[in-house]
Amino acid sequence: MSLVRYIARRLILTIPMLFGITLVLFLIYNIVQVDPLVMIIGERAMDNPHVVEAAIRKWGLDRPVWEQYITYLVNILRGDLGTSFLTRRPVLDDLLTHLPATVELAVSSLLFAVVLGIPLGIVAGIYFGSLFDRSVWLISLLNGSLPPFWTGLIFLFVFYYSLGITAGPGRFPPRMERPPMVTGLLTVDSLIAGDVAALNGALSHLVLPTVILGGFTLALVLRVTRAAIVEEMRREYIRTARSKGLAERLVVVRHALRNALLPLITIIGLAFAGLLSGAVMTETVFDWAGLGQYLVRAAASLDYPAIQGGTLLIAVIYVVVNLCVDILYSILDPRVRHG
Amino acid sequence: MRRVLAFFLVIAIAFSFSTQLSARAQGNTLIVAGRFVDVITLDPGRAFETTNLIVHHATYETLLNINADDLSKIVPGLAESYSISEDGLEYTFVLNPKAKFASGNPVTAEDVRFSWTRLLNLKGSPSSYLKDFGFKSIEVVDERTVKVRLESPQPAFASVVTAPALSILEKAVVVAQGGTDAEDADQTDKAKDWLDQNSAGSGPFILKRWSPNSEIVMVRNENYWRGPVALEGVTLRVTNDAASALQLVARGDADVAFGVDADTAEQARNNPDLKLNIGQTLNLLYLGISPSDFFKLPISDVRVRKAIAHAIDYDGVIALTGGFADRPAAMLPLGIAGSDPSLRYTRDLEKAKALLAEAGYPNGFSMTLFIGGGSTAGVPREVIAAKIQADLAEVGIQLEINQQTTPNFLTAFRAQELPMVISAWTPDYLDATMWTAFFSKADSGVSRRLRMDEPKIAELADQIAAERDPMVRERLLREYVKAHVEAAVFIPLLQEQYIDVLRSNVQGYVFHPVYLTDFAGVSK
Numbered sequence: 001m002s003l004v005r006y007i008a009r010r011l012i013l014t015i016p017m018l019f020g021i022t023l024v025l026f027l028i029y030n031i032v033q034v035d036p037l038v039m040i041i042g043e044r045a046m047d048n049p050h051v052v053e054a055a056i057r058k059w060g061l062d063r064p065v066w067e068q069y070i071t072y073l074v075n076i077l078r079g080d081l082g083t084s085f086l087t088r089r090p091v092l093d094d095l096l097t098h099l100p101a102t103v104e105l106a107v108s109s110l111l112f113a114v115v116l117g118i119p120l121g122i123v124a125g126i127y128f129g130s131l132f133d134r135s136v137w138l139i140s141l142l143n144g145s146l147p148p149f150w151t152g153l154i155f156l157f158v159f160y161y162s163l164g165i166t167a168g169p170g171r172f173p174p175r176m177e178r179p180p181m182v183t184g185l186l187t188v189d190s191l192i193a194g195d196v197a198a199l200n201g202a203l204s205h206l207v208l209p210t211v212i213l214g215g216f217t218l219a220l221v222l223r224v225t226r227a228a229i230v231e232e233m234r235r236e237y238i239r240t241a242r243s244k245g246l247a248e249r250l251v252v253v254r255h256a257l258r259n260a261l262l263p264l265i266t267i268i269g270l271a272f273a274g275l276l277s278g279a280v281m282t283e284t285v286f287d288w289a290g291l292g293q294y295l296v297r298a299a300a301s302l303d304y305p306a307i308q309g310g311t312l313l314i315a316v317i318y319v320v321v322n323l324c325v326d327i328l329y330s331i332l333d334p335r336v337r338h339g
Numbered sequence: 340m341r342r343v344l345a346f347f348l349v350i351a352i353a354f355s356f357s358t359q360l361s362a363r364a365q366g367n368t369l370i371v372a373g374r375f376v377d378v379i380t381l382d383p384g385r386a387f388e389t390t391n392l393i394v395h396h397a398t399y400e401t402l403l404n405i406n407a408d409d410l411s412k413i414v415p416g417l418a419e420s421y422s423i424s425e426d427g428l429e430y431t432f433v434l435n436p437k438a439k440f441a442s443g444n445p446v447t448a449e450d451v452r453f454s455w456t457r458l459l460n461l462k463g464s465p466s467s468y469l470k471d472f473g474f475k476s477i478e479v480v481d482e483r484t485v486k487v488r489l490e491s492p493q494p495a496f497a498s499v500v501t502a503p504a505l506s507i508l509e510k511a512v513v514v515a516q517g518g519t520d521a522e523d524a525d526q527t528d529k530a531k532d533w534l535d536q537n538s539a540g541s542g543p544f545i546l547k548r549w550s551p552n553s554e555i556v557m558v559r560n561e562n563y564w565r566g567p568v569a570l571e572g573v574t575l576r577v578t579n580d581a582a583s584a585l586q587l588v589a590r591g592d593a594d595v596a597f598g599v600d601a602d603t604a605e606q607a608r609n610n611p612d613l614k615l616n617i618g619q620t621l622n623l624l625y626l627g628i629s630p631s632d633f634f635k636l637p638i639s640d641v642r643v644r645k646a647i648a649h650a651i652d653y654d655g656v657i658a659l660t661g662g663f664a665d666r667p668a669a670m671l672p673l674g675i676a677g678s679d680p681s682l683r684y685t686r687d688l689e690k691a692k693a694l695l696a697e698a699g700y701p702n703g704f705s706m707t708l709f710i711g712g713g714s715t716a717g718v719p720r721e722v723i724a725a726k727i728q729a730d731l732a733e734v735g736i737q738l739e740i741n742q743q744t745t746p747n748f749l750t751a752f753r754a755q756e757l758p759m760v761i762s763a764w765t766p767d768y769l770d771a772t773m774w775t776a777f778f779s780k781a782d783s784g785v786s787r788r789l790r791m792d793e794p795k796i797a798e799l800a801d802q803i804a805a806e807r808d809p810m811v812r813e814r815l816l817r818e819y820v821k822a823h824v825e826a827a828v829f830i831p832l833l834q835e836q837y838i839d840v841l842r843s844n845v846q847g848y849v850f851h852p853v854y855l856t857d858f859a860g861v862s863k
Contacts, residue, residue: 101553175368287578
């Protein structure tokens with residue numbers, strides 16, 4: 001099967017999956033017996049029939065359930081995810097407002113995890129059992145098991161509040177003028193504006209949340225790399241490579257690492273999708289106005305269009321990331337395509 | 340190994356960014372850190388939350404005002420004077436000739452007519468400010484005079500006019516952005532998106548930007564008709580909890596930590612760079628006990644309800660807030676004329692037991708107490724509920740606590756399904772009817788939800804709503820409070836105090852029970 005056909009087949013398969021997600025969400029919402037009107041117009045205005053009637057008409061709550069669902073599906077196909085009960089803005093606009101913050105933190109966390117995790121994992125794997133290996137393993141174990149909201153609070157308290165050597169919560173220094181909004185990614189916008197001080201400000205605010213959020217992924221990447229290297233280094237072909245007189249560095253990079261790459265791509269892909277879905281705890285601790293916070297608030301107030309839109313977005317993120325992982329896989333290992 | 344070192348170097352560089360942080364400071368801008376996450380829109384015709392009140396009070400103005408120093412006095416705003424017709428049905432407002440918008444254009448009678456008609460026709464929640472007060476029509480008499488007609492006499496109307504929802508917008512600007520005051524404005528008005536990011540008012544500040552869940556930026560109105568204010572701007576910065584707001588203020592990254600809890604306040608007390616600003620709110624937390632036979636519970640007997648009222652350890656409840664709270668006798672907060680604290684219930688276990696025995700429950704009984712989420716004065720509902728549970732257990736009343744998410748709780752409460760609740764009430768404007776209209780009638784308000792049918796209270800509420808003489812009104816309110824204490828349906832537990840932590844160089848910061856704060860007089 002050619003690569004193009006493989007991708008096409010994978011894409012077509014995602015359609016029923018996304019459809020299924022909307023249906024399940026819709027059913028759950030209709031099983032929960034809560035009057036969405038309270039959330040829409042507020043508790044007090046419920047006493048005002050004129051407001052209640054206008055709201056019922058506006059949100060189409062007077063129409064049968066199946067009709068509401070079909071309208072919703074048709075609207076999605078038109079690129080309209082509906083209007084949030086809570087913010088009263090189009091859900092798509094809301095998601096796009098909150099996505100850049102999440103993307104910025106996710107990318108920076110992933111870079112941190114990969115750039116630091118793979119080399120550390122390789123070194124630990126090569127010097128398996130050494131003191132370095134053991135200390136790295138311990139740190140990664142701690143990193144992977146301490147909850148980020150806890151370490152986040154501690155790091156803020158120590159490095160920001162007590163020592164004052166890092167920036168505090170939020171995405172940008174409070175007393176600094178933000179760069180003009182272009183992408184919503186503050187680092188990129190600062191670069192576009194050619195504003196070094198703003199870039200500095202945005203990066204400084206990324207440091208702590210990146211260490212916290214990325215640390216979690218780092219631990220994962222490190223352990224997988226280490227395990228893969230340890231396993232590969234024991235294989236016959238490595239001995240062969242060595243016996244050919246190949247330099248140790250080349251043995252590791254060309255042979256062992258290449259084979260360790262496959263499981264790593266899966267892990268990194270999943271971790272990235274997870275990071276993009278919004279790291280609720282880290283976002284909350286660092287007052288990071290991202291997707292995670294938006295969706296938690298939507299869920300807490302039964303803001304059904306926002307929950308459904310956000311869930312769809314997350315589903316799409318996972319589908320796209322998985323697709324990319326599979327494509328990379330099939331390039332690295334053509335056997336996958338025929339499987 | 341060299342590579343590993345290189346990576347550590349990268350991290351070290353990243354950290355070093357944070358130390359070069361000084362950068363361009365926005366000199367005289369006030370940074371306020373708080374939980375400003377409730378903003379849905381900043382269109383005064385549509386917003387019905389809390390944070391918008393702060394923003395609207397800073398960027399727009401109303402015809403009349405109530406200042407924090409005297410909540411019973413209505414003072415001029417954009418209107419220099421107003422008069423009420425003999426029959427109480429007609430209000431005439433005369434605008435201050437000096438009043439002008441941030442654009443430099445004068446505030447005219449047509450702007451007033453447009454703003455209020457738009458509010459009404461948007462049919463959003465805040466339109467109830469006019470609807471509920473029998474607003475009939477508004478008419479431009481001349482450039483500076485508007486006449487408002489009401490369906491029935493409403494002495495509270497002048498206080499309603501001070502509500503930020505009734506702010507005056509510059510018609511030309513709003514219309515240019517797609518706004519309209521037409522009958523079908525709820526379908527055709529397109530100004531919301533623009534008003535979410537900009538303001539069209541005459542207030543001391545101009546809205547520059549709102550980034551949802553992140554910050555609201557306002558800058559000084561250099562054209563302000565009363566003269567530019569001291570601050571260059573105000574930024575409301577969203578923090579998720581008081582602890583991080585306090586950290587920002589302590590490090591000087593913010594000037595005010597807005598609405599913190601008692602623990603955070605205690606921490607701030609020990610820091611010489613910080614000071615506390617404590618304001619009395621009009622927010623009440625109450626225990627509601629249904630007097631209705633519908634539930635077939637002992638609480639339909641007034642003696643049982645009084646026994647409950649006598650069993651509560653009120654001082655202990657207030658202690659949960661760190662002492663940052665008070666309580667009135669009935670659902671009329673302290674600070675409103677007629678609210679008499681001497682009528683409050685006090686803890687008396689002997690009396691409570693005697694009342695229970697008299698009602699035929701010497702060994703008590705069991706029932707369910709329903710609560711939603713959220714907190715008052717920093718104390719979560721479930722903590723208050725657990726305290727009440729423990730207090731009532733001492734007289735043999737066994738409560739089971741049923742906590743639900745706030746929307747679920749409110750849905751059931753509204754459906755008149757809950758016999759006993761703990762809930763809260765926050766005013767939108769400063770008039771006694773903000774409470775008497777909602778806690779008195781069998782067929783409306785919160786009293787309806789608890790199936791309370793107390794003709795005497797309902798009748799007093801009607802008299803209060805119609806009474807124009809402040810002296811008579813105060814006497815009626817005293818009777819109203821007394822009647823409520825007798826009925827023991829709504830037992831106030833807390834009247835919240837609002838604690839802001841300020842950096843010590845912030846001057847002129849005042850709490851206001853409706854607008855929360857007024858930045859016009861602040862300097863640093």
